[in-house]
Amino acid sequence: MKILVPLKRVSDPDNANKVKVTGGKLDASGLEWKPNPFDEYAVEAALRLTENGTNTKARVGEVVVVTFGPKEAETTLRAALATGADKAIRIDALDDALDGDVVARALKALVDKEKPDLVLLGKQAVDGDSNQVGQLLAEYLGWPQATFAASIKSNADKALIVSREVDGGALNLKLTLPAVVSVDLRIVAPKSVTSIHTPATHTYPDGVRFAALMAIMAAKKKPMTEVKLADLVTDAATKIKYTGFELPPSRKAGIKVKTVAELVEKLKNEAKAL
Amino acid sequence: MRYLFETEEHALLRKSIRGFADVHIAPFSAEWEEAEEFPKELYAKAGAAGVLGVSYPEQFGGGGGDITHAIAAGDEMIMRGRSVGVTVGIGSHGIALPPIIRLGTDAQRDRFVRPVLKGEKVSALAITEPSGGSDVARLKTRARRDGDHFVVTGSKTFITSGVRADFVTTAVRTGGDGHGGVSILVIEKGTPGFTVSRSLKKTGWWASDTAELSFDECRVPVGNLIGEENQGFYAVMVNFVAERVMLASQCVAISQLAYDEAVAYAKQREAFGKPIMGYQVLRHKLADMASRIAAARALVSELATRHVRGDEASGLAAMTKNVATDCCSFVCDGAVQIFGGYGYMRETLVERLYRDARLYPIGGGTREIMNEIICKTEGY
Numbered sequence: 001m002k003i004l005v006p007l008k009r010v011s012d013p014d015n016a017n018k019v020k021v022t023g024g025k026l027d028a029s030g031l032e033w034k035p036n037p038f039d040e041y042a043v044e045a046a047l048r049l050t051e052n053g054t055n056t057k058a059r060v061g062e063v064v065v066v067t068f069g070p071k072e073a074e075t076t077l078r079a080a081l082a083t084g085a086d087k088a089i090r091i092d093a094l095d096d097a098l099d100g101d102v103v104a105r106a107l108k109a110l111v112d113k114e115k116p117d118l119v120l121l122g123k124q125a126v127d128g129d130s131n132q133v134g135q136l137l138a139e140y141l142g143w144p145q146a147t148f149a150a151s152i153k154s155n156a157d158k159a160l161i162v163s164r165e166v167d168g169g170a171l172n173l174k175l176t177l178p179a180v181v182s183v184d185l186r187i188v189a190p191k192s193v194t195s196i197h198t199p200a201t202h203t204y205p206d207g208v209r210f211a212a213l214m215a216i217m218a219a220k221k222k223p224m225t226e227v228k229l230a231d232l233v234t235d236a237a238t239k240i241k242y243t244g245f246e247l248p249p250s251r252k253a254g255i256k257v258k259t260v261a262e263l264v265e266k267l268k269n270e271a272k273a274l
Numbered sequence: 275m276r277y278l279f280e281t282e283e284h285a286l287l288r289k290s291i292r293g294f295a296d297v298h299i300a301p302f303s304a305e306w307e308e309a310e311e312f313p314k315e316l317y318a319k320a321g322a323a324g325v326l327g328v329s330y331p332e333q334f335g336g337g338g339g340d341i342t343h344a345i346a347a348g349d350e351m352i353m354r355g356r357s358v359g360v361t362v363g364i365g366s367h368g369i370a371l372p373p374i375i376r377l378g379t380d381a382q383r384d385r386f387v388r389p390v391l392k393g394e395k396v397s398a399l400a401i402t403e404p405s406g407g408s409d410v411a412r413l414k415t416r417a418r419r420d421g422d423h424f425v426v427t428g429s430k431t432f433i434t435s436g437v438r439a440d441f442v443t444t445a446v447r448t449g450g451d452g453h454g455g456v457s458i459l460v461i462e463k464g465t466p467g468f469t470v471s472r473s474l475k476k477t478g479w480w481a482s483d484t485a486e487l488s489f490d491e492c493r494v495p496v497g498n499l500i501g502e503e504n505q506g507f508y509a510v511m512v513n514f515v516a517e518r519v520m521l522a523s524q525c526v527a528i529s530q531l532a533y534d535e536a537v538a539y540a541k542q543r544e545a546f547g548k549p550i551m552g553y554q555v556l557r558h559k560l561a562d563m564a565s566r567i568a569a570a571r572a573l574v575s576e577l578a579t580r581h582v583r584g585d586e587a588s589g590l591a592a593m594t595k596n597v598a599t600d601c602c603s604f605v606c607d608g609a610v611q612i613f614g615g616y617g618y619m620r621e622t623l624v625e626r627l628y629r630d631a632r633l634y635p636i637g638g639g640t641r642e643i644m645n646e647i648i649c650k651t652e653g654y
Contacts, residue, residue: 075282082286207297210290212324213337216283 001061001157001177003046004116005085006107007039009069009076010127024244028095035076038122038183044208045187046120047084049154053198056209060197061157062086064114068093068103074224081219082211088222089114093229099238100132102229107133108140109232116178117157123148123182134182144175150186154195275530277345278575279582284346287328287339291350294323299355306481307626312360314396314438320364321393325351334375334387340582341516344368345523345574352527356623358630359481361524366435366482369517370397370443373458373509377501386441386460398439400430400461400487401510407432408643410445410510411453415489417446422496424448424459426489429471432637436485437473439463443500445510453507458500467492478629514639518591519581521638522598523574525631529567529602532609532627536560540612556612563605570594570601589651592644599634599641606631 011019011031020027043065050061065080066089067073077088091106111119124131138145146162150170153161162181163170175181186192190203211219229236257263268274276284298319306312320326329344330336337343351361367390374386389395403413415428426446436442441462449455461468472486501509537560540551550556577594580587609624610617617624635641 075285078282079286079289205297207293210293210323211286212290213283213287213328213339213343214324214332216286216290217338 002116003118005042005046005065006121007067008036008125009033010036021245026245036125040208041188042120042122042183043080048193053202081222082216088224091227099240100130101239104136106232119180138180145180146173147182148184151192279342288350291347292354295355303357310480317393327391335391349527359479363482367397369399372513395440396438398435398442400433400442400444402432404431415446417448423493426492429488431486433485437483449504456507458506460498515591517638518595522594525598525602526571529605532606533563536609536612563608566601570598592647596644602631
């Protein structure tokens with residue numbers, strides 16, 4: 001199976017207080033970049049679908065990672081190559097010239113070229129939280145889609161059973177490939193991804209895998225290509241126009257209460273929550 | 275904070291080591307320190323994750339990095355694992371393997387290096403003896419040649435991981451007096467006459483075991499001789515520079531951890547109606563701590579860069595070790611002071627770091643021996 005995983009780098013959510021707004025514009029200087037966590041989960045799920053979990057070095061499929069951004073964004077791709085992805089593509093673009101729609105249209109053009117069996121991606125990026133690319137891409141491709149996957153079962157690499165967590169239980173969808181699937185955080189639980197290539201008895205460690213130094217070094221030799229955004233979309237206009245940014249008002253410090261009675265009193269009379 | 279020499283590779287490596295330390299060490303560090311032991315299974319887990327082999331050649335199953343990678347990895351182990359004892363215990367091969375890699379035959383490397391980097395075997399280095407540590411040229415443990423064996427008699431002490439070691443890279447006297455009579459033998463657990471005579475109780479580094487070893491007519495096959503007979507002294511001494519880089523970088527990590535704890539505490543602890551961070555006397559103390567850490571880190575950075583480049587750096591290594599150990603003692607003492615009564619309690623991390631810090635001006639060459647080296651390299 002060939003899987004395309006679009007990745008986005010996001011400013012480190014742990015340093016959200018470093019974000020500055022200057023003259024109504026976001027100032028990204030000095031921010032540390034990290035891969036969007038949901039996209040990392042998608043890479044992990046893609047790797048699990050294209051390997052035998054008991055011998056992860058022998059690949060039985062291909063994982064292609066792609067990102068949009070300037071040259072520095074290649075760091076995000078190399079991190080994915082180090083954990084096991086086979087090939088990387090950077091679509092040269094400026095962060096603020098993108099929105100979910102133009103990304104989805106460019107990805108559609110890339111899918112037409114790369115012909116993956118599956119596009120696997122994070123349900124949303126933790127910076128904009130737009131949650132659009134997967135759905136738009138499926139629509140543009142005319143492919144079946146399943147969003148917020150909590151588990152994926154690959155059936156002979158031709159179809160998937162995708163389980164989505166919904167209120168009161170799980171909703172299981174059967175998709176015929178090719179398809180678009182967006183993943184939620186539970187996709188990296190030890191038994192969330194099953195395929196014919198890995199024995200059913202195998203248990204993965206919880207979470208995403210980490211690269212050993214040797215793999216980090218070897219990742220430098222894996223193929224990394226650059227594509228111009230204009231080569232994929234003739235109309236690079238975004239549908240979303242940002243008119244301005246401002247920081248949320250700073251919150252007042254909380255108070256400590258001494259007794260439950262005091263807490264109840266304050267909830268009732270000050271916060272008027274009771 | 276990262277070292278100046280770090281690249282994108284170091285950043286990815288840090289992320290991996292952080293992931294390992296967060297899951298496999300941090301949740302248990304306090305418990306293991308109090309128990310004065312960590313589970314032996316941790317070696318296999320660390321081996322599988324590539325943690326043990328970071329700075330070893332790929333041909334022996336290592337990660338292919340150099341000492342700068344080992345420093346970045348050690349930094350994350352201490353900062354995120356929050357147990358110096360575990361970091362140094364699981365890292366005892368950092369001093370036990372280099373002589374074998376440098377002077378051993380391919381067969382010896384396959385036998386001793388590979389299984390250690392996989393976490394299947396535990397290794398230790400034994401040089402110091404009960405009668406003396408700093409004076410390597412005068413070591414007394416005797417190895418007499420008898421046919422296909424060396425017959426070893428003597429004892430070694432303060433051996434990190436010596437209690438659990440499957441083999442010990444041991445400096446012995448095969449020839450006459452002085453440095454020209456020293457050889458290196460790998461002595462394996464289970465060899466008749468080789469016993470762990472004592473497991474030692476220490477001030478700090480509790481989670482790592484420390485042993486006194488005894489050799490009584492212990493017959494070691496000549497195949498376990500590393501390098502040429504009577505040429506061991508040089509191998510022991512060359513190793514010291516790398517060991518001192520690592521010890522100095524551990525001091526930087528410990529200092530940073532203690533400092534971070536102190537800053538966090540000073541922000542939330544109140545006295546006389548305001549957080550103690552509101553007092554200039556305390557802020558200036560923290561500013562001094564931060565400055566000392568920055569200086570030590572910069573020196574470690576320069577030393578590591580020169581070491582990788584192949585410069586002769588024994589004087590600079592001695593200076594760096596002293597600056598870094600002084601920094602560590604200063605910062606840990608200051609952190610305990612900021613924590614006040616809680617800083618004196620075993621439940622507080624800085625209390626433990628304060629005890630861990632006391633090793634560094636002693637181990638891997640004392641502060642005084644470092645100064646002797648500096649005098650020599652400075653030419654007086």
